[in-house]
Amino acid sequence: MFSKRSIRRRFLLQLIVASAALVLLFSSSLYLFIKQSIYDEKQADLVRTAQNICTSKSLISSQQNNPELLLGLNVELITLHKEENLLEFYETPKENKRTDLTLVYPFDFEHSTYLKVSRDITSTKLLLKKILRSIFLINAFGFIVIILYAIAFSKMLIAPVSALSRRLANMNEHLLRPIAVEHLPEEFEPLGETLNRLMGRIQNFVKYQKELFIGAAHELKTPLAVIKLKNQVTLIKKRSPEEYIEAIRITNQSVDEMNKIVANILNIGRQEGAQLEMPSEADIIKVLKKWEGDFTLLANSENKHLQTHFEPESFSAVLQVTLLNQILQNFLQNALKFTPEGRTIIFQSSLDGNNIIIEVIDEGCGIDDTVDLFAPFMRQGSKSGVGLGLFLAKSAAEAIGAQITLTNRNDGFEGTIAKLILPSKLYCLLPTR
Structure with a gap:
């Protein structure tokens, strides 16, 4: 679709990598936030249940106002040698792909007894998986939308440059036309003005180079014609030494005029070299x-x-x-x-x-x-x-x-x-x- 030197290709590749990293980071962060929020709520429920049990010393009386909290709940009294203020949460995988969230909560410090409160969170784990899939599906769709928008946006951005490139590619020194800067986007106006100045210089250069070649041929032709004519006249008949000296003197004058022309033409070449000097x-x-x-x-x-x-x-x-x-x-x-x-x-x-x-x-x-x-x-x-x-x-x-x-x-x-x-x-x- 694009060559290796294409600006759009580099732009799209960089955008794809950046968008993929952004989608992955956003999806992961959102999933971890939702998961942590749900787990915090489940853990808070277990802590409230354990506190009620410790306060009322009865599971039934503690839950009589909210019997739904008893569903999937398992409470055990265990003896452990742990620190008094220790609260420990962990997950316990069971058979049939079941998972329990367990809390170890202090019950009686004198007898080192603790409450082991467990709740079935299998449905919560399945819900989190569905949420994760949904997040990635939504972000994948958003990623595709971003790529399509980037392709359209890059095409819109590159359109003025492509138009300038096509116009310049079809130009030669005989068909140079200034670019309508007022029709370009504001960001491309300096480029258009620079190209217009460059085309103006090229037109002047071509114009004056043609005049230079024609003028040089004309200027050199005149002294050459004089030299030839004088030599032909001199060779028609024998002349005195003074007349030969005069003919040679006139010939030398014509040669000096040609040397001046050649020297000035060389100055043009030197000036073009000076234009390449570092400012x-x-x-x-x-x-x-x-x-x-x-x-x-x-x-x-x-x-x-x-x-x-x-x-x-x-x-x-x-x-x-x-x-x-x-x-x-x-x-x-x-x-x-x-x-x-x-x-x-x-x-x-x-x-x-x-x-x-x-x-x-x-x-x-x-x-x-x-x-x-x-x-x-x-x-x-x-x-x-x-x-x-x-x-x-x-x-x-x-x-x-x-x-x-x-x-x-x-x-x-x-x-x-x-x-x-x-x-x-x-x-x-x-x-x-």
């Missing part, structure tokens, strides 16, 4: 101040000014610091590249509720809002570059559960605002010891 706790403000020191020197060397302001004094987060550094490096490099000489770059952080917002604001040419600048090999402006920096930054942000945006300034200045939002609860795995 660690880091002070974000300390990381920002490190980049402040490095880019202040670069900005000064290009006659540009880097203005910084960091709030709060510290902000701890668990994440891959390598990925955070890639994002910050890209933001600062782009701001430094597009900001003209004598202008200012603002590097700042602030709190937004429990989240921290990191911004790099330049005074460059701004961006075209209709263009997806996070796509691979997407370039804007007249500055040189391969066009993979923002693609890498976007991938790194998604890996650490952060969000990045690019917008134009709206404070009367021309330029771009690169924003990184680090939530207080990142979606990366916590390190385990």
